[in-house]
Amino acid sequence: MAQINPSILSADFARLAEEARAVEGADWLHVDVMDNHFVPNLTIGLPVVESLRKATDTPLDCHLMIEDPDRWAPAYAEAGAGSVTFHAEAAAAPVRLAREIRAKGARASLALRPATPIEPYEDLLPELDMVLIMTVEPGFGGQAFLDIMLPKIRRTRQLIDRHGLALWLQVDGGVSAATIERCAEAGADVFVAGSAVYGAEDPAAAVGALRDRAERAAARATSR
Numbered sequence: 001m002a003q004i005n006p007s008i009l010s011a012d013f014a015r016l017a018e019e020a021r022a023v024e025g026a027d028w029l030h031v032d033v034m035d036n037h038f039v040p041n042l043t044i045g046l047p048v049v050e051s052l053r054k055a056t057d058t059p060l061d062c063h064l065m066i067e068d069p070d071r072w073a074p075a076y077a078e079a080g081a082g083s084v085t086f087h088a089e090a091a092a093a094p095v096r097l098a099r100e101i102r103a104k105g106a107r108a109s110l111a112l113r114p115a116t117p118i119e120p121y122e123d124l125l126p127e128l129d130m131v132l133i134m135t136v137e138p139g140f141g142g143q144a145f146l147d148i149m150l151p152k153i154r155r156t157r158q159l160i161d162r163h164g165l166a167l168w169l170q171v172d173g174g175v176s177a178a179t180i181e182r183c184a185e186a187g188a189d190v191f192v193a194g195s196a197v198y199g200a201e202d203p204a205a206a207v208g209a210l211r212d213r214a215e216r217a218a219a220r221a222t223s224r
């Protein structure tokens with residue numbers, strides 16, 4: 001089943017609790033943590049995650065776009081994130097880190113920037129609960145979806161299936177009504193959407209509409 005994770009990067013940060021509750025039918029709330037080093041933008045950190053945890057029942061999917069995730073990522077699991085994603089390009093010891101995150105009770109996920117291939121990480125897949133393929137350069141919401149990432153999504157799905165793993169495959173960046181079907185057909189099953197949800201008049205309805213599109217596209221792809 002397709003999961004839709006609204007990205008609070010496109011929400012009104014002055015009304016975060018309200019904005020989190022506006023999408024309570026969503027599967028997860030995607031929380032973009034940026035440190036102005038790994039990416040050229042600065043957003044939020046642990047205290048906001050702790051507060052969000054109390055403000056909504058929707059599980060938190062924290063995407064750490066930070067340097068030194070080996071030091072910080074386990075603390076996000078302790079702060080209440082149900083899923084913690086760290087970047088392959090930033091982690092010094094990704095296997096140890098994934099194990100630490102899981103030991104704290106959260107799902108462990110590995111993110112890849114657009115120029116980072118999945119193949120070097122094939123042997124690590126059993127240590128993970130999700131792979132995140134960035135479909136824009138990380139740092140900002142509202143960017144155009146990179147179609148050139150579709151082959152990487154397909155290859156990642158093939159690797160996951162070949163190993164018989166139950167990993168989720170997430171895409172993030174430029175996901176909208178116009179692009180979600182291509183992602184689902186390529187094998188993604190978790191979809192982060194910022195502007196397509198928070199830019200909509202009715203964010204909760206936008207979540208439902210995106211999920212319907214993704215599920216129809218996935219059904220078409222499997223019936224081929």
Ligand SMILES: O=C(CO)[C@@H](O)[C@H](O)COP(=O)(O)O
Nearest residue numbers: 009138139141142174194195
């Ligand atoms: O991680 C990021 C950006 O780096 C994303 O989560 C964006 O926040 C998604 O926003 P849209 O592209 O959907 O507007």
